[in-house]
Amino acid sequence: MTANKIIFYPDNKEINVDQGTGILEAAIMAGVHINSPCGGKGVCGKCKVRIKQGRVETKTVGLLTKDEIDNGFVLACGSISLTDVEIDIPTSSSISREQILTQEAKVEHMEGIISRLDAGDSEGKEVFIHTPLVRKLHLTIPLPSLDDHTSDLERVYREINKLTGLEDISTKLSTIRLIPEILRDNNWQVTAIIGDGKLLSLEAGNTSHRNFGLAIDVGTTTVVVSLIDLNTGMIIDTEASYNRQAHYGADVITRIIFSRNKQGLDKLHQLIIETINDLILALINGHQIQQNDITAVTCAGNTTMLHLLLSITPSHIRLEPYIPVVNGMPLINADETGIKINPHGLVACLPHVASFVGADITSGVLASGMYQSDEVSMLIDIGTNGEIVIGNKDWLVCCASSAGPAFEGGGIKAGIRAMEGAIQRVEIDPMDYTVRYNTISEVKPIGVCGSGLIDTLTEMLRARIIDQSGNINESIPSKRIRETENGLEFVLVWKEDSGTLLDIVITQSDISNLIFSKGAIYTACVVLAGKIGFDINDIERIYIAGGFGNYLNIEKSIMIGLLPDIDRDRYKFIGNSSLTGARFCLLSDKAMKIAEEIASKMTYIELSADVSYMYEYTGALFLPHTDMGRFPSVQL
Ligand code: FES
Incomplete structure (x- = not known):
């Protein structure tokens, strides 16, 4: 078969493909990221590229204007190569890490976890004690003698117990095999890596000052990774990137469908692991840290994303009765996940509530502190969809709105x-x-x-x-x-x-x-409040979460009826609360316990089955609402 050379600009990346290969497919093979929210079905019109040179055969032109066609634009997903081709990818169609870095990661740099851990929270919220997921301990093991026949392993356990009080320590065979040499070759000076009450591994000499962790927000659209010093709790840096799975669809349903067979599941698993590993590489290269220095990871994200991360099929999430395989994952050995950190390290996923209210929302509730407040608060997470939580220290209810992207x-x-x-x-x-x-x-x-x-x-x-x-x-x-x-x-x-x-x-x-989207979010807020006998005006605090939430103009959001017309002082932005909660859980086992309590305490309410939802929704398909009495401050 004839080969065609495809060159993508401005990346200047080229690849040889068989004649007739799809342009989107060629881009994926070349490692070039073209925005493709509909997963290449030819319906979103977002994968526009311009043919600079060469010929392609293109089918889907309906989504392009005459101007675009005249200027050489085609849809990458609907075009195949006929000759060698040179292709321009306009910025609006490209997905690159740098674009996110300039916008969203900056916010994370400014957000501090240290004050909460070390100095307490200014609003008097809970201060988590610094007990990281994985610790390192420098051990000086007393030498054996004819009078002390304690085995090597018992000797190590004894020193750990002296320093930490840990009892019933266990370890795996591969660590036991290491022990005789590592002790004797290093003058009985070793560093124990400890997590989950176990001795995870031993390192030669004293490496206790090099212990790092990652908090990861595995978003449908964006993946954000914070590198944190587990000894001090300091956030060293944060990197963000588009989730590479986006090549196969922008929303979770498209990805669930794509992953329904093993090949699709493997592909999406591989793409999210690649996305994360590239971010880890950028972080460690930027700070002269070795992969082995990273011993712990906590992940938050929606239920589908974390299933795909762990290569667990999410198929049942979209089928009645909408059950995930798992809500609360046990701790996982890093080497089972594909995430490139110390293979003896631990990976923890925050718990989900339900198929469509995931660990990102559990994490948001944890980060907001609403779970310990007397006042009734609401959390609105505006992401690819909208999730709402209402509650206080005694109860929590939640729902997912079908707001769309x-x-x-x-x-x-x-x-x-x-x-x-x-x-x-x-x-x-x-x-x-x-x-x-x-x-x-x-x-x-x-x-x-x-x-x-x-x-x-x-x-x-x-x-x-x-x-x-x-x-x-x-x-x-x-x-x-x-x-x-x-x-x-x-x-x-x-x-x-x-x-x-x-x-x-x-x-x-x-x-x-x-209007459909804003109506869905507003309606979910009102109906969920109504379910528990509250008027939206009774909500004392509204937390706005999500990357986009940071840039939301409250006044204008109220004017179009996206947010309820309540006292503006009651709104509070909490940024990427999924990431903040993951950071807390990385640094404090108490935070993880609270996350588990939050997830088990939260009652999920399915709104699509609610008769009042459609009635409310119809009224919300107006700017701001058919009932202007609900928006007294809006003057048109
Ligand atoms: S139209 Fe090409 S990816 Fe959606």
Whole structure:
């Protein structure tokens, strides 16, 4: 078969493939990351690439504008090579680690766990005692003699007991085999690696000052890893990257379907392990740390992500009665997982509550401290979907809203994640409809991220470009409002000013998708509160979690009816609480115990089966709501 050389720019990566190979497939083989939220089904239109040279055969053109087709754009997932091809991947279609680093990881650098561990929390919340998942102890073993016939192993156990009080210590055969040589070759100076009440391994000499751990948030979209000194509790650095599984779909359902056979499961497992291992490599290279110095990992993430991480089939999560294989995982030996740390280290996963309320939410409740408060609080995690928890120190209830990924750019024509060039703030002049915006890193715009989408919706409503049902007012005399073959749209950025050389628009269908999403989140909050006999106004504190949550404008979110219209002081941003909870559990066994209590105490309520949900949801498909009495502060 004829071979074609495919070169991808700007990465300048090339690969030889058989003629007729799909461009998206070739990109994956070449290690080039093209955004492909629908998993290559040709329905999301996000995998646009431009053919610079060569010929491809392309089938799916319906999602491209005439302008795009004229400029050589094709969908990577719907095109195959016919000759050698050179391909440009526009920033809006690429997935790169650097883009996340500039945005989301910075927040993590600023977030401190040390104050909570060492100095207590300023709000008087629980202070976790520093008892890391894995410890290292330098041991000076007394030499054996004719008067002391204690075995080598007992000698080691005895010293550990003296230093820690640990009794009934056990170890594995491979460690016992190490002992005679390591003791005698190192003048009876060794370091014991201890976790879960066991001697995990012995190292020569004194390595106790080199003991590091990783807290990992395994997100559907983004994976974030913090490197932490287990001796001091200090966060040394944080790295983030897109989850490479995203090549096979943006949402958990697509990935569950992909992993229903062994081949698919192996592939998704391998991709998440590769994503994590690359981040570990970046962290250890940046700080002159050896892989073996990392002895412990804690992971939080949704139920599907952690199943895939451990290569456990998530198939049953999407089938009635929606049961995961496991909610609370036992501690795992690192060498069983594929995560590249010290093979004798331990990996702990925070516990899930249910199939659609995972360890990321348990972690969020732990991080927020709402589980120990007298006041009734709500946690809203706005990620690829929205999860809600309400409760206090005595009880916790939770639900998952089917919000969809619109606020992460999914299903929105110009929607992109928070990356360089994403429009994050928008203002529209109600007199002449001029649009002012700013972008992340202040470069030319390439699309609109979640906070920009909320701004856009609010500003279009305020300028009466859309009515409260979200319909674009076509009678407005502005060339920004135009009719296309796919319906009405509003031009946010003209192509002359755009980083994509194409107009950046918000379509009528984008507006509908955003209204569906915001309606689902608001409805879940109200219905869940109603289930336990609360009015939303009775909630004393609302924690906003999730990477996107950091950039949320509360005022504008209330104006479109995404968030309840309550006193603004009651809102509190807690950032990536999934990661924060994982950090706590890495550094404190008490935190892990509390996470287990939280998960077992939380009652999951399935909203899709609730009759009041549809009734409430219908009212929420309005800006802000059909019942304006619920949004007294919103003046239109
Ligand atoms: S249209 Fe190509 S990945 Fe969705």
